[in-house]
Amino acid sequence: MKDYEKTGVLKPSDIQMPSEEHLKKGVAILECVQEIPCNPCVDACPVDAISMENINSPPATNFEKCIGCAKCVSVCPGLAIFVVKIDGNKGLLTLPYEFLPIPREGEKVKIFDREGKEIGEGMVKRVKKENETHVITVETERNCAIEGRHIKVMR
Amino acid sequence: MRIKEHPILQFERERKITFFYNGKKIEAYEGETIAAALHAAGVKTLSKSLKYLRPRGFFCGIGKCSSCLMRVNGIPDVRTCITLAEDGMVVESQERKELPSADFPNCMVEKKEVDILVVGAGPAGMSAAIEASKAGAKVLLVDENPRLGGQLIKQTHKFFGSKGEKAGVRGIKIAEELQRELDGIEILLNTTVFGYYGEKDTHMLGAANKVENILYEIYAKKVVFACGAQENMLAFPGNDLPGVYGAGGVQTLMNVYGVKPGKRVLMVGAGNVGLIVSYQLLQAGVEVDRVIEALPKIGGYHVHAAKLRRCGVPIFTSHSIKEVYGNGKVEGAIVAEVDKNWKFIEGSEEDVKCDTVCLAVGLTPSTRLLMQAGVEQRFIPEAGGYVAIHDENMETTKQGIYVAGDSSSIEEASTAMLEGKIAGAHASKSLGYGKGIMKEWRIMLEEMRKGPFGEKARKAKERIKEALNEGL
Numbered sequence: 001m002k003d004y005e006k007t008g009v010l011k012p013s014d015i016q017m018p019s020e021e022h023l024k025k026g027v028a029i030l031e032c033v034q035e036i037p038c039n040p041c042v043d044a045c046p047v048d049a050i051s052m053e054n055i056n057s058p059p060a061t062n063f064e065k066c067i068g069c070a071k072c073v074s075v076c077p078g079l080a081i082f083v084v085k086i087d088g089n090k091g092l093l094t095l096p097y098e099f100l101p102i103p104r105e106g107e108k109v110k111i112f113d114r115e116g117k118e119i120g121e122g123m124v125k126r127v128k129k130e131n132e133t134h135v136i137t138v139e140t141e142r143n144c145a146i147e148g149r150h151i152k153v154m155r
Numbered sequence: 156m157r158i159k160e161h162p163i164l165q166f167e168r169e170r171k172i173t174f175f176y177n178g179k180k181i182e183a184y185e186g187e188t189i190a191a192a193l194h195a196a197g198v199k200t201l202s203k204s205l206k207y208l209r210p211r212g213f214f215c216g217i218g219k220c221s222s223c224l225m226r227v228n229g230i231p232d233v234r235t236c237i238t239l240a241e242d243g244m245v246v247e248s249q250e251r252k253e254l255p256s257a258d259f260p261n262c263m264v265e266k267k268e269v270d271i272l273v274v275g276a277g278p279a280g281m282s283a284a285i286e287a288s289k290a291g292a293k294v295l296l297v298d299e300n301p302r303l304g305g306q307l308i309k310q311t312h313k314f315f316g317s318k319g320e321k322a323g324v325r326g327i328k329i330a331e332e333l334q335r336e337l338d339g340i341e342i343l344l345n346t347t348v349f350g351y352y353g354e355k356d357t358h359m360l361g362a363a364n365k366v367e368n369i370l371y372e373i374y375a376k377k378v379v380f381a382c383g384a385q386e387n388m389l390a391f392p393g394n395d396l397p398g399v400y401g402a403g404g405v406q407t408l409m410n411v412y413g414v415k416p417g418k419r420v421l422m423v424g425a426g427n428v429g430l431i432v433s434y435q436l437l438q439a440g441v442e443v444d445r446v447i448e449a450l451p452k453i454g455g456y457h458v459h460a461a462k463l464r465r466c467g468v469p470i471f472t473s474h475s476i477k478e479v480y481g482n483g484k485v486e487g488a489i490v491a492e493v494d495k496n497w498k499f500i501e502g503s504e505e506d507v508k509c510d511t512v513c514l515a516v517g518l519t520p521s522t523r524l525l526m527q528a529g530v531e532q533r534f535i536p537e538a539g540g541y542v543a544i545h546d547e548n549m550e551t552t553k554q555g556i557y558v559a560g561d562s563s564s565i566e567e568a569s570t571a572m573l574e575g576k577i578a579g580a581h582a583s584k585s586l587g588y589g590k591g592i593m594k595e596w597r598i599m600l601e602e603m604r605k606g607p608f609g610e611k612a613r614k615a616k617e618r619i620k621e622a623l624n625e626g627l
Binding site: 001004005006007008009010031032033034035036037038039040043054055056075076077078079080098099100102112113114115116131132133149150 | 461465466
């Protein structure tokens, strides 16, 4: 039995993680590790960076091809895709968000990791609504962008 | 208790109405069921148990569990969770089960003759009706709920699957899409099919609309039963206290009627239903204290568990519920760790303060009508209980009677839609309408059952097939 099957929390070693180079250009991190019959991310990718052997296989990401466009973020029914772009000590984290209040651009947010632990703060750079889901981009510290998976508006 | 703002849903509360509950005026909105409106008004006890008169509350929300029976406009034993509140309605609590003073007093009797009757307007039933009607058959679709869509109307999350099977679309939207395709099909809502009185060549069924007081005699050449499932109960002291709900019941209450079940929830069961409903509780602004799961691992998809964990909701595997306590309503629960033999580990008890306990411990197929119709059934644990033996066209052992969706084996809405299509297409084709079953439906069904999460469903269908081949 894998740890995450007990805890519900993935470790970086469970996931296909991008290299430093790839993080610099900004790529999608797909936190989808089980065999689930689901494939909208494959269809959504404009550059064929996501592939699957069959509908049940976990997606594989080609970080060379990925352009970090975040088209896959809003289509994933599991809300399991995040785009991370690193620039020195700073980073941009793009995530799906289905709570109220909807963050506004320029607003401060708290950032939480996969276990729901508060790890820092960030500033909302962009708010988009695609496929009925809000996709939020937050500017924050490097480690918060890499480890952050949830935000809460500080209002 | 009513949800004002929601990240996904909008609740249209246009017209205010007033009804009477035990002589007291209750304000409600048009479109709310009696039970939902009472819940919003803080009435948690809806009925009493037969022998010891223990209080009983809202549990399933879809007319399956009978813990909401009340007297409405003088008629006893009305399922208030599927009966819409109306202006001036007189609702009274019943101390005991009562019989009506007369059989169907002053009711109208209507006769219907159709090619295909579909019982249940969830994803399977709607899909069956659409396919059969597209093929050219005369279809009648009957459902006992006030709305079409079955359980899709409370699924605010996006569906998994492939594009062709509406992946990435929220269940509520899928319900709307299917509804649009029902155009031209005769539909009877608020109407319960209560019995099968088949003769040699025709199937005769009785149905009743309690709201409009109409009794239907339905003659059909083929019948598709897509009656869904009901939520399982778990045995522990206090499991009948108002405030202990089926997780699906809570989903109906909050996502269909916009009413919060309470302030703080203990979720029992970490299968997909438990995980999804927990997340939807957070979206509705309700606190989730924790999710407990008796098995050593999370049964639902990891992605659903991850959504909860990052919001700070803990999931305790190998933990179960020992008891629920409270004076007339839930005030808390004792949970404890279980060992390999499912025994509680002494000293591991924890007191969880909550006003709501949700049970997400599986579903049982609704098969009573099929049973009464005399089709062969088998107890298949992987299917969720007794299910009708059926062939690959979804036809049961009684010619012309079909089954589809959860009532044929507990599975997903996506597979229910495919099974519905197969049943509808085969039934109509056997009457000389349309082209019959499309190959790709079968291929897709097989694909969806291939992965580890499809194992249970796959085994259930294999066992059903074995039973059929054995000739019972």
